[in-house]
Structure formats: structure tokens, C-alpha cells
Amino acid sequence: MTEPRPRKTGSKPIESITFDDIDRQILNILQEDSETPVQAISETVGLSANPCWRRIKRMEEAGVIKKRVALVDQARAKVPLTVFIGVSTSRHEIEWLNQFRDLIDEIPEVVEAYRLTGTVDYILKVIVPDMSSYDAVYKQMIQRLEFSQVNSMMAMEELKFTTAIPTNYL
Known part of the structure; x- marks a missing residue:
């Protein structure tokens, strides 16, 4: 039996770290x-720079901070169309x-993907310049794998977007 691909994690288990x-x-x-x-962060939180830096490094090592990235404006990057694709399959083996x-790793337009519970097995977020570009992504997907249903939804307006997660549960 084929095993699922391992996921990347931090070097320290999160359970061994306390957060305040x-x-x-x-x-x-x-x-x-x-x-x-770090100096500005330390002033805001009331620490000196070195202890603040150590806390940041500890959270990076634990994998709480996965990486730091630049957020790119979709419209200015000429990829204004967001498409959500609901995918269902009759195949539920690890190999599939x-x-x-x-497949989705090879398609740069797929920027997010989730395995779900319920009637849809997976949902993908795809960013493209236009409908013909989306159609090319769609064709690439259905030529490579068998799906029982593919349901596409075009976003008309972004009502909320954030990459920030709630920290009150730490």
C-alpha cells in the first residue's frame, strides 16, 4: 500500500512549547x-530586542511561523480571476x-487546495488572468486524472481576505 506523502513540520513538537x-x-x-x-516589535510588546528575537526564533523552530512571504496584488499581477473548483472522485486510495x-503541485495557478468532508472531496483555489486560462487549467486536470464531478465557481467580489490566523488559541 502506498503511503501518503509526509508533511513538513518544525523541529520541536508544538505541544512542548507554551505561549503567552x-x-x-x-x-x-x-x-x-x-x-x-525586531526593535519595533520589542518596543511594542515591552521586551528588549534579544528576548524578543529569541521568541521569534523559538516560534520559527517550532514551525508556528512557517515562513515569511510577500503578498502580491492579483489585479496588478494580471491574474484578477479567482476560481474555486469543487472536485469529487470515486477514487479514495492513497495512490490517487x-x-x-x-498534479496540483505542477499547476502554479492552483494556489490553495483542501481535502474536505461532505459531498465535495476537494476544493481548489485557482488564480488566472481570464476564462481561457482557467479552461486550460481545467483541461490539464481532467486529462491527467479521473474525477466524478468538477464544479467551478467564479468569484465576483472579494469580501474578506487575510493570511492572519487567530492567535488567541495558543
């Missing part, structure tokens, strides 16, 4: 702007799942 209000404040600041200087992962 200062850690949450630091995470909230970094989620707002990851380029905020790994093939599906390989």
Missing part, C-alpha cells in the same frame, strides 16, 4: 507585516491522492 500574551502579540505584529524590525497532489 507576548508571543501572541509578536505573532499578530508579524502577521500584519513580517518585515517589522498522491497523484492528485502531484
Whole structure:
């Protein structure tokens, strides 16, 4: 039996780390702007720079902070169309799942993908310049794998977008 691909994790188990209000404040600041200087963060949270830096490094090593990225404006990057694709399949073997992962990894327009419970097995978020580009992505998918249903929904308006996650559960 084929095993699922392993997921990347931090070097320390998250369960062995405790978080306090200062850690949450630091995470909230970094989620707002990851380029905020440590000195500015430390002043905001009431620590000196070195202990603040150590807390950030600890959260990076634990995998709580996975990476720091730049957010790109879709319209200015000439990919204004967001399409959500609901995918259903009659195949639920690990081998099929790994093939599906390989497929979506090869398609740069697929920017998010989730395995779901319910009537739809997977949902993909696809970013493209126009409908013909979406059609090319769709054809690439159905030529490589068998799906029982593919349901596409075009986003008309972005009502909320954030990459920040709630930190109050830490």
C-alpha cells in the first residue's frame, strides 16, 4: 500500500512549547507585516530586542511561523480571476491522492487546495488572468486524472481576505 506523502513540520513538537500574551502579540505584529524590525516589535510588546528575537526564533523552530512571504496584488499581477473548483472522485486510495497532489503541485495557478468532508472531496483555489486560462487549467486536470464531478465557481467580489490566523488559541 502506498503511503501518503509526509508533511513538513518544525523541529520541536508544538505541544512542548507554551505561549503567552507576548508571543501572541509578536505573532499578530508579524502577521500584519513580517518585515517589522525586531526593535519595533520589542518596543511594542515591552521586551528588549534579544528576548524578543529569541521568541521569534523559538516560534520559527517550532514551525508556528512557517515562513515569511510577500503578498502580491492579483489585479496588478494580471491574474484578477479567482476560481474555486469543487472536485469529487470515486477514487479514495492513497495512490490517487498522491497523484492528485502531484498534479496540483505542477499547476502554479492552483494556489490553495483542501481535502474536505461532505459531498465535495476537494476544493481548489485557482488564480488566472481570464476564462481561457482557467479552461486550460481545467483541461490539464481532467486529462491527467479521473474525477466524478468538477464544479467551478467564479468569484465576483472579494469580501474578506487575510493570511492572519487567530492567535488567541495558543
